[in-house]
Amino acid sequence: MSLATNRxxxxxxxxxxxxxxxxxxxxxxxxxxTYFGGAxxxxxxLGPATVALAVPLYENRKAVLAAILPMLVALVVGSLTxxxxxxxxxxxxxxxxxxxxxxxxxxxxxxxxxxxxxQLHADPSLTAVSVVLTGIMGAIIVTPLMNRxxxxxxxxxxxxxxxxxxxxxxARAFQVDAVAGVFAGIAMGLNxxxxxxxxxxxxxxxxx
Amino acid sequence: xxxxxxxILLCQLIGEVIVRGLGLPMPGPVLGLLFLLLLLLARDxxxxxxxxxxxxxxxxxxxxxxxxxxxxxxVPAGVGVVQKLDLLAxxxxxxxxxxxxxxxxxxxxxxxxxxxxxxxxxxGEDTP
Numbered sequence: 001m002s003l004a005t006n007r008x009x010x011x012x013x014x015x016x017x018x019x020x021x022x023x024x025x026x027x028x029x030x031x032x033x034t035y036f037g038g039a040x041x042x043x044x045x046l047g048p049a050t051v052a053l054a055v056p057l058y059e060n061r062k063a064v065l066a067a068i069l070p071m072l073v074a075l076v077v078g079s080l081t082x083x084x085x086x087x088x089x090x091x092x093x094x095x096x097x098x099x100x101x102x103x104x105x106x107x108x109x110x111x112x113x114x115x116x117x118x119q120l121h122a123d124p125s126l127t128a129v130s131v132v133l134t135g136i137m138g139a140i141i142v143t144p145l146m147n148r149x150x151x152x153x154x155x156x157x158x159x160x161x162x163x164x165x166x167x168x169x170x171a172r173a174f175q176v177d178a179v180a181g182v183f184a185g186i187a188m189g190l191n192x193x194x195x196x197x198x199x200x201x202x203x204x205x206x207x208x
Numbered sequence: 209x210x211x212x213x214x215x216i217l218l219c220q221l222i223g224e225v226i227v228r229g230l231g232l233p234m235p236g237p238v239l240g241l242l243f244l245l246l247l248l249l250a251r252d253x254x255x256x257x258x259x260x261x262x263x264x265x266x267x268x269x270x271x272x273x274x275x276x277x278x279x280x281x282x283v284p285a286g287v288g289v290v291q292k293l294d295l296l297a298x299x300x301x302x303x304x305x306x307x308x309x310x311x312x313x314x315x316x317x318x319x320x321x322x323x324x325x326x327x328x329x330x331x332g333e334d335t336p
Contacts, residue, residue, distance in 0.1 A: 078318030
């Protein structure tokens, strides 16, 4: 279906798989634990897939080295924007403190985000949900949004997708352009590291 | 294929062990990524390493397959949303709006910074 709609962003296989399976579980009264038991293998592959990012990184190493400075600057700005915008918007929306804390690491990959959430004594499964929602929304909106800005540098677009929408954004970037995918993968890995370091600081400063 | 996957898993394992052992603030697989990268770079220098999965595009193919299906790997975690439906019912709309606006702002800030920094860099290189 994704290919049939010419990879239209809304025909995102992840989104449709999730709601279809979710609906199925609800209708048949199957517990999530039962489902997850069977889906363990698929979930487990997230680890090797992260390691596998080394290959496109290696294959494009010259382009990466040439862009190291813009990458580092964009990494810091992007990571901070993701955290701060989440906190500021959530407070403006009057969300409870526990929810705000759970939302702060939503730009990084699920495993790391949940770890950060636990450190903050927030709810890790709410964090996991916000991570997936962020990833899906980011992946859907990135191409139309970037086309609107008229920016054609796929390294920049890919990097932004990796920062804002982690793995799902990276997957989407790979669909669009291989170089974008590489930069997205790097952004995702680096953001996981930087966000773990920045969230505790941001929370102390910004959350009431 | 099996050998390639084993190599990838081995890198991941080493990464996880080191991260846990040293208490590093990063996910194990990310360190595994660095390790695999080092192996690939070392392979350029030391032709001896080009055996098994590191030769004939073995690990490259395995990587391509994993990454081609990357988005689907998030589905099990995503379905976890069914456990949180009551919380979502209460704050759902606010949460989604916050996340949506945040992701757009982050995308724009990141891409603008990258492009700007890149442009400044090339300009700095052009002027003597």
